[in-house]
Amino acid sequence: MKNTETKIKRPLVVVAVLTLCVLLVSAVSCNKSTEEPSLTPYSLVIPDGFPKMKIPTDNEPYVERIALGRKLYYDAILSNNGMSCSSCHLQNLGFTINSSSGMPVLPHINMGWKDKFMWDGREQGTLEDVMLFEVEQFFGTDIAKLNAHSQYPTLFSQAYGIDNIKSKDVAKALAQFFRVLISSDSKFDKVQRNEAQFTNDELQGFMIFNSEKGSCTHCHVPPFFADNGLHNIGLDSDFSDPANQGYFHESGDSAHLGQMRTPTLRNVSLRARYMHDGRFSSLEDVINQYNTGVQRTPYLDPIMIKSNNTVNLNLTPLEVSQLAAFLRTLTDSTFIKNPNFSKP
Amino acid sequence: MKKYLKFLALIFVFSTACEKEEEAPVVSPSSSLDLAFEHIIDSDSLQFDNTFYTNAAGNEYRVTFLKYIISGVELYTDGKRMFRQNTDPTVISARYVDSRMAPIPNAPLGTYDSIAFSMGVVPEYNYDNAFELSYNDLGMYWPTSLGGGYHFMRFEGHWRDGAVTGGYAFHIGQNENLITIGFPVNLTITKENKSQLTFLMNLNEWFDNPHFYDLTVESGYTMGDTIKMNMLVENGHNVFSLKN
Structure with missing residues (x-):
């Protein structure tokens, strides 16, 4: 008897599961179309002889995100003292600076492959992790300034589909720009x-x-x-x-x-x-x-x-x-x- | 002596199997096998950096770096080679728990009575960029000007003996220094369960068997030193054992 019941119920169960799957897929697609921004994929070219670059799945490269990271890199809005990343990382010097004193600034070159940062290696993890350190601890970025800015809320909305910018979003955008700073043409x-x-x-x-x-x-x-x-x-x-x-x-x-x-x-x-x-x-x-x-x-x-x-x-x-x-x-x-x- | 006889018997089995050049029967489908590696100094588990161990010569040594590559895994039944690994070699980094496993993803289902593998990179993969290394493992490349390919092993640290101190950097590379070893096993690879074999590397054996390696006498730096590298290669045949 049990077997008969199972036989009768199985097609119904299959139909129900399939229906649920279709509904779920539709729901996800609908959600995506309203929440996920439309982005231009960026094909990161890895030079011959370089290993694969590990990129977090929640921060895949897109043109809009890289542009946002680049804008932030050069913007003193990150700090509270008029400094930006580019104040100490000059492109014509290979993204470092020739200061006359203090600890020499490490260059921003081929950072997308690294997982240890700073001279003493104290920051370890992904680029997103070290960028979060830069935003929260090094710069002490006032996120309210970014949310009140005339352009950034729109740019973050376009790039990440968010309405409220947080430190981790700034870190993710910066990491996008760092990943394209590839030097392989010496x-x-x-x-x-x-x-x-x-x-x-x-x-x-x-x-x-x-x-x-x-x-x-x-x-x-x-x-x-x-x-x-x-x-x-x-x-x-x-x-x-x-x-x-x-x-x-x-x-x-x-x-x-x-x-x-x-x-x-x-x-x-x-x-x-x-x-x-x-x-x-x-x-x-x-x-x-x-x-x-x-x-x-x-x-x-x-x-x-x-x-x-x-x-x-x-x-x-x-x-x-x-x-x-x-x-x-x-x-x-x-x-x-x-x-x-x-x-x- | 028993150890040598066992080893020689295994080598005989493997070499005879190779001479016959018999085609392995088709065994399918494939499953997976993991080779796990643990690192010991006789009865102690390896602790990096600050723990000093004593080798056969009485030198105290500590370990700061230990990486090596596993490749060319072969499975045998009754002397016939049933499988040879055709996937990229694996870098084993002894310092990190998640880097002590060599996965063999396409090992076929079946029962095997012996296994062989190489510590190092088998010749078909031992040339520049034959397989990719992560940024953290780039130091395992062998300099192109010295023939290219890969380091088979980098085993580094410091030693002291009374008031005398020094460093050692046991580096092995190049095809002629490949260390291939075999073990009798009772291995059944099934579809249902991933199989795992665990091997122990006893670091003290690098200093002892068959060549006595006294760091106060022999240089601990082996790059470019054929004699020292040969001593290590011969000792390397005795550093692994199968964990029960």
């Missing part, structure tokens, strides 16, 4: 694509960079010329100054003393000061630090200790200049002049 890139050739010095420098002689590539890994990692490279032997303590700040673990995030070397020659405290003012000074100045402490990254148990590279002056010549090929003139990245 002379190095052109050589890789057989569109240009290194000079002899640049080629020798490239060989030093990649070989055990320079051992640069263990941390400054192409194509980003960084590894998203944290390392103590032997700058200091005394870590009493909190500015030199690195990731120890975040972890509290003495093993992390002096560990700083590997900065990208793309556009490195545009910078005027190097290292987390700007102690060096030329590429040659930086190379000479690795050449003769590495401090051996219990916290020194093991990768800095060579097979003969030395910690210095001992490059000749010619090799230093050749390595510097190679590093200058990492300047991306297309990127620093791209009109799509400039102030709208």
